[in-house]
Amino acid sequence: MKKDDEQLKKKLDYINSYENSINIMEVCGTHTVAISKFGFREVLNKNINLITGPGCPVCVTPAVFIDYIYKLSLNTDIIIATYGDMIRVPGSKPSISLENAKARGAEIKIVYSSMDALKLAMENKNKKVVFLGIGFETTTPATAIAIKEALKLKVDNFYVFSMHKIMEPAMRALLQDESLKIDAFLCPGHVATVLGKKGFEFLQEYNCLGVIAGFSEEDIINGLYEIIDSTMKKDFDTKNAYKRVVEDDGNLLSREIINEVFTVKDDYWRGLGKIPNSGLGLKEKYNRFDIEQLYPLDIKDEDTYNGCQCGEVLKGKMKPNECKLFGTVCSPENPVGPCMVSGEGGCAAYYRYHL
């Protein structure tokens, strides 16, 4: 912590002057890492409970999706194009991962962008290139544009497996869980660049405070300061503590492109189960790019139990280091669950900074 900065120190003292207990959940992987890295849990009083929520898209991907992708990747006419984060995520068994599929001869290519996946399809006309579409509102427009380009350029061997999710229904589900008692959300700054402050105003229906925050130490202190200050004043209006980047209306163009290509569907979240209207599938016009049209995904049991308690961690019911596998059976070198795999996962952040 930059304790030398007087103004920040005053704000921290103010936050710590709050005497009641308060549960604050962050729902962004970058916030998870920043909170651990800057040591906020050590600096804040114990009554200010910072909870890691389901903000890492890799972490909320259910095992059954990984099993499906694994099986898909073993087809000799398929190339899987994916962001690097997905490579080591285990499915229902530790042996089921894209890394292991690659060792078995599957063609798995790491791409930096959806457009790289489209390019790969254009260069490999004799194969089906399946791009793993994953993420919230910051990465969904990128997948949408690649699909629109594929239609325009008539690339008929480009496919998408859409695991894109919407944060609002998950936040609503968490708020409806009476065992959780979330008082405030530290809202994700980058998702908010797309959704705007207005995209989080639904929290007001629950008398739950939402404060949009950035990612520096100062940004997070400002966000927490705003949460405590508004809580003391019983003011539950959604706030924006990241005004230099986030606008009230967000990025309309991004939302239009998402709505043009995707349609809302029920979706599965690791640990949270099936949440109505929380995922995005391709609209009928773009069906031909949907890999599920060729290889239907059959969901019987969305979660299989292997001792991993990522689900409880993602719901904020358990701190990562309270899981019995943490640091013993499960570590970043040998991850059992996705929260330990992703650099943005709560377990990986705890392992790095709190062990």
Next chain:
Amino acid sequence: MCLGIPLKLIEVNDAEAIGELNGIKRKIRIDLVKGVKAGDYVMVHAGFAIEIMKEEQAKEAIEILKELEGVL
């Protein structure tokens, strides 16, 4: 995947642009930000600019990136 990277635009061609950070150049898409030109700073997620930034904001974001470097 989720961490935004601030880049300075060096070249702009229709929906594509070349962005630069610390001397490393990268081809990006600018479909989601209207009216950007060379010299502007943008926040890039997964190869797409999602927000235009002021120079001062971008430099600050680069500092944050350095602080979190090696983690994400």
